[in-house]
Every structure is written in C-alpha cells, then in structure tokens.
Amino acid sequence: MTAGLATFSHPHRTTVAAIASPPGMGAVSLLRISGPEAIVIADRATGGIASSLLPRTTHYCEVLDAKGQTIDDGLLTVFHGPRSFTGEDSVEFTGHGGILVTREVLGRFLACGATAAAPGEFTQRAFLNGKLDLTQAEGVMDLISAQTRLSLRAARSQLEGTLGRRTTAARDQLLDTLAHLEAWIDFPEEDIDPQTGILLRGRVAAVLATVESLLATADQGRVLREGVRTVIFGEPNVGKSSLLNRLLGFERAIVSDLAGTTRDTIEEVVNLQGIPLRLVDTAGVREATDRIEAEGIQRTVRQIEAADLLLEIADASKPRPVVAIFPNTAACHLHLLNKTDLGEHASWLGVPAVRLSCHSGEGFDALSDAIRDSLHFNEADWGEHAIAINARHQASLQLARTALLAALELLNDRAADPELAAIDLREALDALGEIPGKVDTEDLLGVIFSSFCIGK
Numbered sequence: 052m053t054a055g056l057a058t059f060s061h062p063h064r065t066t067v068a069a070i071a072s073p074p075g076m077g078a079v080s081l082l083r084i085s086g087p088e089a090i091v092i093a094d095r096a097t098g099g100i101a102s103s104l105l106p107r108t109t110h111y112c113e114v115l116d117a118k119g120q121t122i123d124d125g126l127l128t129v130f131h132g133p134r135s136f137t138g139e140d141s142v143e144f145t146g147h148g149g150i151l152v153t154r155e156v157l158g159r160f161l162a163c164g165a166t167a168a169a170p171g172e173f174t175q176r177a178f179l180n181g182k183l184d185l186t187q188a189e190g191v192m193d194l195i196s197a198q199t200r201l202s203l204r205a206a207r208s209q210l211e212g213t214l215g216r217r218t219t220a221a222r223d224q225l226l227d228t229l230a231h232l233e234a235w236i237d238f239p240e241e242d243i244d245p246q247t248g249i250l251l252r253g254r255v256a257a258v259l260a261t262v263e264s265l266l267a268t269a270d271q272g273r274v275l276r277e278g279v280r281t282v283i284f285g286e287p288n289v290g291k292s293s294l295l296n297r298l299l300g301f302e303r304a305i306v307s308d309l310a311g312t313t314r315d316t317i318e319e320v321v322n323l324q325g326i327p328l329r330l331v332d333t334a335g336v337r338e339a340t341d342r343i344e345a346e347g348i349q350r351t352v353r354q355i356e357a358a359d360l361l362l363e364i365a366d367a368s369k370p371r372p373v374v375a376i377f378p379n380t381a382a383c384h385l386h387l388l389n390k391t392d393l394g395e396h397a398s399w400l401g402v403p404a405v406r407l408s409c410h411s412g413e414g415f416d417a418l419s420d421a422i423r424d425s426l427h428f429n430e431a432d433w434g435e436h437a438i439a440i441n442a443r444h445q446a447s448l449q450l451a452r453t454a455l456l457a458a459l460e461l462l463n464d465r466a467a468d469p470e471l472a473a474i475d476l477r478e479a480l481d482a483l484g485e486i487p488g489k490v491d492t493e494d495l496l497g498v499i500f501s502s503f504c505i506g507k
Contacts, residue, residue, distance in 0.1 A: 071506035077148035138180025171503025185488030272439030
C-alpha cells in the first residue's frame with residue numbers, strides 16, 4: 052500500500068462501523084455496521100433486537116451502554132448479505148442528530164466488537180464483493196460531490212454502470228480478437244486468409260473507435276468535476292468586480308471608482324445553467340503605479356494563460372482601446388461590453404460582443420447563453436448518455452489507444468510478426484481492464500477509496 056493512504060481491512064474478516072451522516076448537528080444521524088459480525092454486534096448494543104428483525108425492515112430500538120442505560124433511541128434496519136450495499140451482513144441505525152449522542156452510539160458499536168471504518172471502506176467492500184465495478188464506485192463519490200445538474204447526471208450515469216459496460220464490452224470484443232489471433236499464431240501452418248485479416252483489423256478498429264469516443268469526453272469530465280476556469284479581465288474600472296458580484300449574486304469583491312482597487316485575484320464558484328464556473332476576478336491591466344499593483348497585473352497574465360474561458364470586459368460608454376495588450380491563449384474568448392445603461396460609444400458600433408449592464412442586470416441572460424454555447428454544453432452535445440471520464444480513466448484509455456494503433460499498424464503489414472500485434476493487444480486489454488477494475492492493484496484501490504468520506 053502506498054505510504055500515507057488508508058489501509059483497508061479484509062472484507063471477509065472484520066466488521067466495521069462508522070457515522071454515515073455529515074458531521075455536525077442535525078435532525079437525524081445515520082450509523083452503519085458491516086461485516087460478518089454486524090448483527091451480533093448490533094445485538095450486543097440493542098439487547099438482542101437486531102437478530103430478531105426481518106431483513107430489510109425498519110423497527111424502533113434503543114442503543115444501550117454496558118450498564119443497560121439508554122444512549123439513544125431510533126430506527127434499526129438489518130440487511131443480510133449478499134442483499135446489501137456492501138454484499139455482506141449490514142446494520143443501519145438512524146438516531147438523533149446531536150454530535151455527542153452520535154459519537155456515543157458509534158463508541159458503543161466499537162466497544163461491542165466493531166472496528167472503525169476507513170474512508171470509503173463501505174464502498175470498497177461493495178466493489179470487492181462484486182456489487183459495484185470500479186467506475187460505479189467512483190460514481191458514488193462524484194454523486195456526493197456533484198454541484199450542478201449536468202455533473203449530477205454524469206455521476207448518475209456512471210453509478211448506473213454506463214462507463215463500466217462500455218469498457219467491458221470493448222475489452223470482451225478485444226479478448227475475442229486476441230484469442231483468434233493467438234490461435235493462428237499457435238498454428239502457423241494454417242495461413243490466415245485475407246477475409247480473416249480484414250475481420251481482425253475491423254474488430255480492433257471498432258474497439259479503437261470506442262476508446263477515442265470515450266477520450267473525447269475527458270474535457271467535459273474535467274469541467275464537471277473541477278469547473279471551468281473563467282478569468283474576468285480588462286482595463287481598470289470597466290466593471291470586472293461588478294461582473295463577479297452580479298454572477299455570484301452577492302458582494303464578494305470591492306467595487307470602487309478608484310483604479311487599482313483589485314490588487315490580487317479573487318476566485319469563487321458559481322453554477323451557470325448546470326455548468327460550474329470557477330470565476331477569477333483579476334487586477335486591471337495598465338502601467339502599474341507601484342510594486343504591489345505590478346505583481347497583481349503579473350498574476351492576471353498568469354491567470355489568463357491558464358484559463359479555460361476568458362471574459363474580456365470593456366466600458367461601452369468609453370472609446371474602444373486601439374491596442375490589445377493581453378496574451379494570446381487557446382481558451383474560449385468572449386467579449387463583454389459593460390455599462391450599456393450609460394450609452395454606447397460610436398467606436399463600438401458593429402463590434403461583436405455581449406452587451407450588458409452590471410448595474411441594471413440587463414444582458415445577463417444573453418451572457419449565460421453565450422457562455423454555454425461557447426463551451427458546447429448544451430444537453431444535446433452530451434448525446435444519449437452523460438459519460439464524462441476522469442483523469443484515471445483518461446490515462447488508461449490513452450494507453451489502450453496507443454497499443455491499439457500499434458497493433459493495427461502491425462496487422463496491416465502482412466510481413467510483420469503477428470506475435471508483436473498480440474503483445475500490443477494484451478497491453479490494450481490490461482489498460483481497458485483497469486477502468487472497471489478487472490485488473491487492479493492494492494495501490495490503485497488505496498488511491499481511489501482514500502479520497503472518500505468516512506461512512507461511505
């Protein structure tokens with residue numbers, strides 16, 4: 052196991068317990084126990100109630116301390132494995148949501164024989180017991196952390212197994228192709244006919260097409276999980292901070308008529324029509340009057356260079372600047388003309404831009420539509436399923452793509468050794484298998500599940 056990562060118990064040897072509801076005070080709390088001794092431990096804590104319950108039904112009970120005094124009362128549900136989330140015997144207790152009483156109940160479960168669960172251990176057990184593939188397990192975390200409707204849709208699609216099914220189907224098709232090729236390698240006297248060669252190449256090309264279509268969703272996946280890095284920039288006093296405040300819906304940045312008020316970058320996240328935008332308000336770019344302002348301007352330039360989306364804002368009531376002073380980037384670039392309520396200077400006539408007023412709010416619906424369209428985030432762009440791969444999936448798919456391209460090149464060369472193509476196909480198989488967890492290592496599981504919250 053990689054140093055610093057959570058160490059998980061063997062799923063069939065220990066019984067774990069944890070608080071599964073968010074920390075802090077609330078109306079109710081949820082605690083989970085899972086493992087071979089889950090029902091026995093719940094019996095010890097409830098005076099024998101758990102073992103008397105019908106599975107998957109909820110009943111009132113009291114959690115008792117070692118002297119038989121009531122710690123809390125609530126609802127108890129028993130799940131017999133394999134018909135549970137983790138695939139093993141599990142018990143859930145819903146009690147009062149106070150911080151102290153919830154900790155006392157957990158302490159009682161631990162005193163009765165349970166071990167404290169590591170972050171993500173319940174979901175990891177579900178994976179190890181065949182209840183989820185690895186992409187579905189990651190979908191659980193994406194579902195919890197989803198901040199927009201589109202990210203929720205993508206997480207739900209992954210949790211339902213869409214990505215796992217597509218990669219598994221591609222791997223199965225590739226496995227058949229490899230078996231066919233290796234059979235021919237084992238019997239070299241049986242010359243491969245042209246039709247068989249065409250069939251093999253066609254199968255590999257079909258898998259390659261699947262891999263490339265999934266790789267094409269990497270940018271969408273990054274955006275949904277991390278947000279679109281959106282940099283607001285322009286000259287001083289054109290309304291950058293006002294734009295940030297208007298998009299956020301509250302006064303986050305100081306607004307002043309004094310040039311150079313914003314000295315450092317300010318970053319906030321906003322949900323815009325299902326798209327998470329990481330808004331960055333920057334210092335106005337001009338000839339700096341002091342060292343602090345110069346550093347702020349330099350940070351603005353760095354933010355522009357790292358942006359996914361640039362919102363270049365100008366004052367519509369003043370003459371259009373003659374020279375653009377901002378660096379060129381590959382980011383999407385939208386021009387905004389602010390202060391249209393003060394009238395538009397003649398020099399802006401015919402200039403394509405989103406015209407708005409941060410003072411009155413006019414033009415912000417058009418801005419939302421322009422941002423969505425520039426990022427190609429219409430729901431129609433997602434197709435039938437909202438698949439959005441993450442960085443781990445992307446790395447595995449890129450390895451598979453490289454191996455498949457190499458195999459195709461060899462299969463197209465009749466003079467090439469077919470064993471070399473078989474080696475490449477095996478590499479592609481392993482890479483595709485890593486995505487749903489068909490090929491896994493302890494280090495990989497540690498990296499994934501240690502990022503989960505405790506109790507999930």
